[in-house]
Amino acid sequence: MGTAEDKVIWETNADFWDTYMGDDSNVFHREIVRPPVEKLLQVQPGDHILDIACGTGNFSARMAELGAEVVAFDFSEKMIAHARERRRVFLDRITFAVCDATDYDGLMKLANNKRFNKAVSLMAIMDIANIEPLFRAVAQMLDPNGIFVFATHHPCFQRPTDKYLTSCSHQGEALKGQPVVQNYYHRSLQEIFNLCFTNGLVIDGFYEEKDTEDEIPVIMIVRARKPALNRLN
Numbered sequence: 001m002g003t004a005e006d007k008v009i010w011e012t013n014a015d016f017w018d019t020y021m022g023d024d025s026n027v028f029h030r031e032i033v034r035p036p037v038e039k040l041l042q043v044q045p046g047d048h049i050l051d052i053a054c055g056t057g058n059f060s061a062r063m064a065e066l067g068a069e070v071v072a073f074d075f076s077e078k079m080i081a082h083a084r085e086r087r088r089v090f091l092d093r094i095t096f097a098v099c100d101a102t103d104y105d106g107l108m109k110l111a112n113n114k115r116f117n118k119a120v121s122l123m124a125i126m127d128i129a130n131i132e133p134l135f136r137a138v139a140q141m142l143d144p145n146g147i148f149v150f151a152t153h154h155p156c157f158q159r160p161t162d163k164y165l166t167s168c169s170h171q172g173e174a175l176k177g178q179p180v181v182q183n184y185y186h187r188s189l190q191e192i193f194n195l196c197f198t199n200g201l202v203i204d205g206f207y208e209e210k211d212t213e214d215e216i217p218v219i220m221i222v223r224a225r226k227p228a229l230n231r232l233n
C-alpha cells in the first residue's frame with residue numbers, strides 16, 4: 001500500500017481504463033456522479049478550474065465544453081497520454097500535467113502564479129494514499145470565495161470493516177475486469193471534513209447518491225469553500 005504501489009497499479013490499469021471509459025465515460029459516471037458535481041460546481045465560461053486525478057480527462061473535457069479553462073493532472077503518465085490524445089480537440093482549453101496528489105510542492109507548481117476559482121475531483125479521493133497535502137495545497141491555490149467540489153466513496157456505507165472510525169486501506173476493483181486490483185483508502189467523515197476545516201475551508205454543499213433502488217448511498221459529493229475573509233488569503 002502507498003503511493004509508489006498505487007502508481008504501478010494505475011499505470012497497469014490505464015489502457016484498460018481508457019478503452020472502458022472511452023469518449024463519454026460509463027453510465028455510473030454520467031448518471032450518478034456528474035449531475036450532483038455539476039450542480040455544486042456550476043461551471044461558467046471563464047472559470048479557471050483544477051481537475052484533480054483526472055484519469056483520461058472525461059470531466060476535464062466536459063468543463064472545457066462549458067467554457068472553462070482547465071488544468072488537469074494525474075500521477076499516471078499513461079493516463080495523461082491517453083487524456084491528451086482523447087481530448088485533443090480541447091487542448092486549447094485544457095492543460096494536462098503529470099503530478100502526484102500527495103506531493104505538496106508539486107501541486108503548488110500547478111497554479112503557476114495564477115490561483116484557481118474552482119477545483120474538482122471525481123472519484124479519486126478514496127484512491128489517494130495521503131490527502132493531507134492535497135487539501136492544504138488546494139486551500140492555498142484557490143481564490144477567496146473559490147470552491148473545491150469532490151465526489152468520493154461515502155465512507156459510512158462503503159467501508160471494508162465495521163471499524164468505521166479507523167482509517168485503513170483495502171483492495172478493490174473500480175471497473176469489472178481491470179487487469180489488477182487497486183488500493184482504496186478508507187477515512188471517516190470527520191477525518192475528511194476536518195481536513196477542510198483545518199485548512200480554512202467551510203462546507204456549504206453536500207449530496208449523497210445511490211446507484212440502486214435501495215436507500216444506501218454509494219458516493220458523497222462535498223463542496224468546500226474558501227471564505228472571502230480567510231487567514232490564508
Ligand SMILES: C[S@@+](CC[C@H](N)C(=O)[O-])C[C@H]1O[C@@H](n2cnc3c(N)ncnc32)[C@H](O)[C@@H]1O
Nearest residue numbers: 010053054055074075076100101122124127128
Ligand atoms: C477512479 S479514477 C478517476 C479518474 C477521473 N477523475 C474520472 O472520474 O474519470 C482515479 C484516478 O486517480 C488517480 N490517482 C490515484 N492516486 C493518485 C495520486 N496520488 N496522484 C494523482 N493521481 C492519482 C489514478 O491514476 C486514476 O486516474
